[in-house]
Every structure is written in structure tokens, then in C-alpha cells.
Amino acid sequence: MIAIIDYGVGNLFSLRSSLDMIGAECVVTSDPVLIRSADKILLPGVGAFEDAKRKLSESGLDKVIVDEVRAGKKILGICLGMQMLFERSYEYGEHEGLSLLLGSVVAMENKIPKELKIPHIGWNTLSVKGEHPIFKYTNDGDYVYFVHSYYASGCEDSLLATTDYGIQMTAAVAKGNIAGMQFHPEKSGEAGLNILRAFAEW
Amino acid sequence: MITKRIIPCLDVKDGRVVKGVNFLGLADVSSPVKLAKFYSECGADELVFYDITASAEGRALFTDILTEVAKTIFIPLTVGGGINTLADFDRVLKCGADKVSVNSGAIRNPSLIEEAAKRYGNQCVVISADVKRVDGQFRVFAKGGREDTGMEAISWIKHCVDSGAGEVVVNSIDTDGVKGGFDIELLKRVCDTVNVPVIASGGAGNMQHFIDLFYEIPEMSAGLAASVFHFGEIQINDLKRKMRDSGITVRL
Numbered sequence: 001m002i003a004i005i006d007y008g009v010g011n012l013f014s015l016r017s018s019l020d021m022i023g024a025e026c027v028v029t030s031d032p033v034l035i036r037s038a039d040k041i042l043l044p045g046v047g048a049f050e051d052a053k054r055k056l057s058e059s060g061l062d063k064v065i066v067d068e069v070r071a072g073k074k075i076l077g078i079c080l081g082m083q084m085l086f087e088r089s090y091e092y093g094e095h096e097g098l099s100l101l102l103g104s105v106v107a108m109e110n111k112i113p114k115e116l117k118i119p120h121i122g123w124n125t126l127s128v129k130g131e132h133p134i135f136k137y138t139n140d141g142d143y144v145y146f147v148h149s150y151y152a153s154g155c156e157d158s159l160l161a162t163t164d165y166g167i168q169m170t171a172a173v174a175k176g177n178i179a180g181m182q183f184h185p186e187k188s189g190e191a192g193l194n195i196l197r198a199f200a201e202w
Numbered sequence: 203m204i205t206k207r208i209i210p211c212l213d214v215k216d217g218r219v220v221k222g223v224n225f226l227g228l229a230d231v232s233s234p235v236k237l238a239k240f241y242s243e244c245g246a247d248e249l250v251f252y253d254i255t256a257s258a259e260g261r262a263l264f265t266d267i268l269t270e271v272a273k274t275i276f277i278p279l280t281v282g283g284g285i286n287t288l289a290d291f292d293r294v295l296k297c298g299a300d301k302v303s304v305n306s307g308a309i310r311n312p313s314l315i316e317e318a319a320k321r322y323g324n325q326c327v328v329i330s331a332d333v334k335r336v337d338g339q340f341r342v343f344a345k346g347g348r349e350d351t352g353m354e355a356i357s358w359i360k361h362c363v364d365s366g367a368g369e370v371v372v373n374s375i376d377t378d379g380v381k382g383g384f385d386i387e388l389l390k391r392v393c394d395t396v397n398v399p400v401i402a403s404g405g406a407g408n409m410q411h412f413i414d415l416f417y418e419i420p421e422m423s424a425g426l427a428a429s430v431f432h433f434g435e436i437q438i439n440d441l442k443r444k445m446r447d448s449g450i451t452v453r454l
Binding site: 118121125188 | 203204205207242247269272273274276277278295296297298299300322323324325326368369397398399400420421423424453
């Protein structure tokens with residue numbers, strides 16, 4: 001069973017529906033007991049890093065997640081949920097992440113060509129850099145849907161895919177039992193469902 | 203590379219898609235759920251649902267439909283129409299909307315965009331502006347394009363983006379329904395003014411109009427239309443193939 005972490009951030013309806021669609025058993029929960037008994041963790045998130053991280057910490061779920069993942073439980077972070085897996089974020093100040101992966105989250109502003117709009121919103125292609133079970137149904141060049149203004153940097157040791165938005169930007173990371181997607185697989189049509197299917201089977 | 207998005211817009215009233223819909227092989231043409239599925243399979247990059255219902259019953263029906271769509275279609279969904287308060291944001295986001303488009307609501311309540319962006323994130327808030335030329339000036343119109351607010355459109359849109367809107371839909375009343383092409387002059391002004399993605403609306407009559415749009419304004423993010431798709435005058439997969447053949451990056 002997949003535990004979708006509910007910590008009061010963002011819209012879990014589509015994520016839940018997409019897992020239902022592929023027939024993966026899941027539960028939306030903030031209950032540490034359920035999270036500990038689940039096979040896998042799905043960490044979603046939209047909005048601001050500081051706010052999301054504070055909510056995760058206040059509920060004590062940050063410790064539950066870190067304990068479980070360090071003990072080997074598989075986790076998939078999506079969008080801001082992926083960004084929180086890193087050491088820190090520089091979104092409006094400097095904020096500590098869960099430090100499950102090496103790297104930090106930085107702003108696109110001044111890093112990408114001026115003519116490109118921020119946020120990076122829309123369908124962009126994946127350039128696959130490595131191999132991982134979560135990408136077993138994913139092909140180089142697949143289109144996925146992005147919505148973000150910050151991206152993970154300095155994460156070469158876990159880099160799984162990049163996307164071209166003026167620079168090669170981190171699109172997916174994976175290392176051992178930890179995976180993260182900057183884009184939204186639950187909004188990326190068939191290509192996205194394939195990633196969730198691979199996660200469910202992983 | 204980021205692709206140019208093609209977005210069909212579905213106006214929904216009392217649970218049905220309005221504006222004549224004419225598709226071969228689609229039995230229930232005014233069912234929002236079936237039409238949404240059809241568009242998704244044809245390669246639509248996003249869907250916009252516009253609630254034009256006035257009654258409470260119609261509103262409840264709309265959220266039921268939205269829930270049904272979001273359970274089966276996994277591309278981004280934007281919802282607009284009747285969004286005046288944070289409670290309205292909440293109502294549609296809970297049913298699976300990803301983005302919420304505000305129009306008259308932002309004119310009536312100047313703090314709506316800022317409050318919504320703070321609570322749901324900028325990516326969730328879309329400012330949709332109905333714009334028409336009056337006395338040589340671009341003016342914002344409210345109430346579905348019926349009422350001149352007297353406000354200058356470009357500075358209004360900029361103000362909304364500064365308040366936290368993460369995306370802009372610009373609907374030109376002057377070109378809407380004419381099918382003579384998008385309002386390049388207006389759209390270029392908006393694109394040059396704001397740094398968030400801009401979606402063009404109003405005026406698409408044939409495939410070449412979309413190609414002209416992205417040629418004339420390379421930084422334009424997306425093109426939105428309703429009747430040309432609903433009447434089957436343009437098939438989305440044909441349009442995207444033609445765009446690709448013209449050197450425009452699309453998702454195919």
C-alpha cells in the first residue's frame with residue numbers, strides 16, 4: 001500500500017485518482033501508524049517551501065518520513081515534495097530540507113535566458129540520464145507537465161533526468177530507495193501514469 | 203524544449219457544454235466528461251472549464267462534473283466562472299482543478315489574487331482578462347465582457363501578476379467570434395509587459411491563425427479556443443502536426 005502524505009498542502013485529489021486509475025492501493029493519510037505500516041511513501045506538495053516544510057515539521061511527519069526512508073522504505077516526492085528531499089532551499093531565504101538527498105533548491109530567476117517565462121509551466125521533454133526501476137516504462141523524450149519556479153541543483157549523484165528550459169534543469173532524481181519528480185506525473189497523461197505504475201510496482 | 207500549448211475551453215451550463223458541438227462519432231456531444239476525454243485523446247495539452255451557471259443547482263452540478271473529469275483525465279484542468287472568494291477556490295480545487303481562473307472576481311475584490319496566491323501558490327492563480335479597445339485604449343471589461351470597467355488593461359494585468367497571478371489569459375473582445383485571427387497587437391503588449399506565461403484567446407478561425415500567433419509572438423505560451431474545436435473545424439491533432447511541420451515545438 002502507498003501512503004500519500006496529507007500535511008495540509010496542495011490538492012491530493014488528482015494524485016489519488018491517478019493511483020486509483022492504475023489500480024494501485026493507496027491511502028491519503030497523516031497518521032504516523034499508517035505511514036509506518038505502508039509499503040511506500042508518496043510525498044506531494046505545492047506552494048512555498050518554507051510553509052510546506054513548517055507544516056511537515058509541526059505535524060512531526062518529517063521525522064516519521066526520514067526514519068522510514070533511512071530504514072529502507074521507498075519514497076517518491078513530487079514537485080515541492082521532491083524539493084523537500086534535498087538539504088536546503090533558497091526560496092525566500094534559506095530553509096532546511098529533509099536531507100535525504102544531496103543538493104539544494106535554487107531560483108530560476110537570473111539563471112535562465114531573460115526571454116523565458118517564470119514559472120516554467122507546460123509540457124517539456126525528459127532527457128533521461130540514468131537507469132532506475134521508476135523509469136522502467138519511461139522513454140527518453142517523453143513529455144511531462146511542469147509547474148515550478150525553483151529547481152534542484154548540485155544533485156549530480158542522484159540525477160535521473162533533466163529537461164531543457166534554457167539550461168538543463170533537474171526533472172527527476174533517484175538514488176536507492178528515494179525518487180523525486182519535479183514535474184507532475186498525475187498531470188502528465190499516459191507518460192505520467194507510466195511513472196506512477198512503475199512506482200507502484202517498484 | 204517547452205512546447206506551445208493548445209487548450210480547448212468548455213463553457214458549461216446546467217451540467218452541459220454550451221455552444222453547438224458537432225462531432226462525428228461522438229454520441230453525446232454536450233457531455234462535458236465525454237468531450238473532455240475526446241479532447242484529451244486528441245492531444246489537448248490542458249482543459250479549461252468555464253462555469254456559466256447562475257443557479258446554485260447548476261453550480262453543484264458543475265462541481266460534480268469536474269470531479270468526474272478529474273477522476274478519468276490526467277492533464278491539467280483550469281476552472282473559471284463565478285470565482286469571487288477563497289471559498290470558491292476551495293470548492294473547485296477540492297474537485298480536482300489544478301488552476302483557478304479569476305476575472306470579474308478580481309475586479310470586485312482587489313485582494314482576491316494576493317490572498318489566493320498566498321494560500322494556494324502563484325501557479326494556481328490565473329488572471330483572465332476580457333479586453334476591448336475603447337477610445338484608442340485597451341480597456342478591461344467585466345461581467346463576461348458586457349461592462350466597461352474604465353481600467354486600462356495592460357496596467358491592470360501587470361498589477362494582477364505583481365499581486366501573485368502565475369499565468370495570464372488574454373481574451374480580446376474585438377477579435378472574439380470574428381475568426382479572423384488572434385489579436386497580435388494586444389497580445390504582444392501583454393507578453394512584453396509580464397514575465398509569467400501568457401495564453402492567447404479570441405479570434406482563432408483556422409490552423410494558420412495559431413501558427414501566425416506563435417510566429418509573431420515567439421514567447422506566447424499557449425493558444426485557447428472553443429467553437430473551432432467544438433464544431434470540429436479544427437482537429438487538435440491535425441493542428442499540432444501542422445504546427446510541428448511549421449517548426450513550432452508541440453507535444454505529439
